[in-house]
Amino acid sequence: MKKERAAMANDLMVKDPELYNVDLAPIAKEKRRWTWVNYSTIWMGMVHNIVAYETAAALLSQGFSVAQALLAVIIANAILVLAMWLNGVAGAKYGLPFPVLIRSAFGYKGAQIPVLLRAFVAIFWFAVQSYAGSLAINALFGLLIPGWNSLSQYAFLGLQANVAIAFGLFWILHALVISHGMERIRHFELWAGPMVIIMGLIAVVWAVNAAHGLGPLFTEPSHLSPAAFDAAFPLAVTGLIGVWATLVLNIPDFTRFAKSQRDQVVGQAIGLPITAILFALISIITTSGALAAFGSAISNPVDLLQRFHNPLILVFGALTLIVATLSVNVGANVVSPAYDLVNLFPRKLHFVSAGILAIALGVLFVPWMWFNNATTIYDVLGAIGGALGPVAGLMLADFYVVRNQHYDVEQFFERSGDFRYQNGWNLRGLMAFGVGLLGAFIGLFIPSLHVLYTYSWFVGIVASFVSYALLMRPYVVATVIPEPQEAEL
Structure with a gap:
């Protein structure tokens, strides 16, 4: 990494330092080493987590039957992988991250x-996930360290002292993983994702054995009337999409490392919808087994582990959750806020320092205030989808309609280039973004249009796509731009 930064130092003297640094520069084709295996495993690692586990189980608590919950997961992830395929093409083609594109x-x-x-949004979710992981560390320490649980009598800002220490330790683990950049992340995900799947399947074996089958949840009918289901189902799909709304935007941050378009397409097809559906099944079967074994549907895996009172199960289970x-x-x-912060301060930050700053900012979100309120989380997910959908719509319209799938890479790093517009602001793009936001959120303020908010992500992405394509017609590329020479940048 140090040699690469030194080799590109001369470029930094030529390119505008407010728009360009090593981490924002296009990656040369010979340095793109991520195969479909890497994309499969990184998605395995991202899909299988405590919040995703609780999200699937939460659908059942809202009255969905197992079949209805799985249908919501399938539809949401089919839409997500299609959006990520489309938005990942430019990253794989040009080796550029989202903040540049x-x-x-x-x-x-x-x-x-x-x-x-x-x-x-990404830092918010970092905070929520970090708190979820810290609960697993706290449960593990409560078993191994005498007197650990007694620290809970002390609290600050609503956070118990023992959980606060666990939260700090989990923060340090994040810093260690990102300390050597994207290569360390790639190697970490190669084993982390498959490990979680294996442990999930072990949980399924326990649940099936405990319930002598798939368990009571699979025979439980829907508790929603047809009208209530029609209202709740699209909100559930939108909420599930909202979980990964940031990744729809920043998927180029990952596909820029792809050896080929085929690698990112195949890898994401395996890693996202297939493993997401599998993990939803693992979550539901395990929750069903808990209902049969303990008399209650325990959707929090940390709480479930503590019900066993078995040190071996708790240790291995907690380590897996961590x-x-x-x-x-x-x-x-x-990864996403790290690139975003580099883009904001290219003179002062690089990927690792920006990543450390991002996780430091995450503490300010006081995630323990959010984590245990499923209703609030779904409200937030809907709002996230509504806010980020219009950005995705603009990106897709710009690349596929306005630019005809061709960018002149040099222009991204020049103030006087194609993307100068009016002193660096594309007013047409901002107007289209506003149209998308209006479409996504108008249902919050006008009761008769509330159905639009139910489909906020879809409304936002379609409204911004169409309005941007129409507003930018004078800029539509009439001639094919020569393919970029990545190695020269």
Whole structure:
């Protein structure tokens, strides 16, 4: 990494230092080493986590039957993988991250708006996931360290002292993983994702044995009337999409390392919908087994582990949850804000220092205030989807309609280039973004249009896509731009 930074030092003297540094520069084709295996395992690691486990189980608590809950998961993930395929193409083609690519739609100054929005959302989720992982560490220490649980009598800002220490230790683990950049993350995810799947399947074996079958939840009918189901189902799908709304935007941060388009397409097809559906099944079967074994549907895996009163099960289970949460947090919630912060301060930050700053900011979100309120989490998920959908719509319209799938890479790093627009702001892009936000959120303020908010992510992405394509017609590329020479940048 040090040699690579030194080799590119001369470029930094030529390119605008406010728009360009080593981490934002396009990756040369010969340095793109991620195969479909890497994308499969990184998605395995991100999909299998405590919050995703609780999300699937939470659908049942809302009255969904198992079949209805699984249908919501299948539809949401089919839509997600399609959006990620489409938005990942530019990253794989040009080796550029999201904060650079978005300059085309918003202008090099206007791009900071979606970049900040996405960073805010990713850091929020980092905080929530970190708190979830710290609960597993706290449970493990409670078993191994005498007197550990007695620390709970002390609290600050609503956080018990023992959980606060566990939270700090989990924070340090994140710092260690990201301390050597994307290569360490790639190697970590290679074993972390498959490990979580194996432990999940072990939990399924226990649940089937405890319930002498799939358990009572699979015979439980839906508790929603047809009208209530029609209202709740699209909200559930939108909420599930909201979990990964940031990844729809920043998938180029990962696909820029792809050896080929085929690798990112195949890897994501295996890693996202297939493993997400499998993990939802693991969550539901395990919760069903808990209902049969303990008399209650325990949706929090940490609480479930503590019901066993078995040191061996608790140790291995807690370690798995720690690895699972660390895996999703690094991949989904540290990589994206790290690039965003580098883009904001390219003179002062590089990927590792920006990643450390991002996880430091996550503490300010006081996640323990959010984690145990399922209703609030779903409200937040809907809002996240509504806010980020319009950005995805602009990116897709810009690349596929306005630019005809061709970018001149040099222009991304020049103030006087194609993406200068009006002093760095693409007013047409901002107007289309506003149209998307209006479509996504107008149902919150006008009761007769509430159905639009139910489909906020879909409304936002379609409204911004169409409005941007129409507003940018004068800019539509009429001639094919020569393919970029990545190695020369």
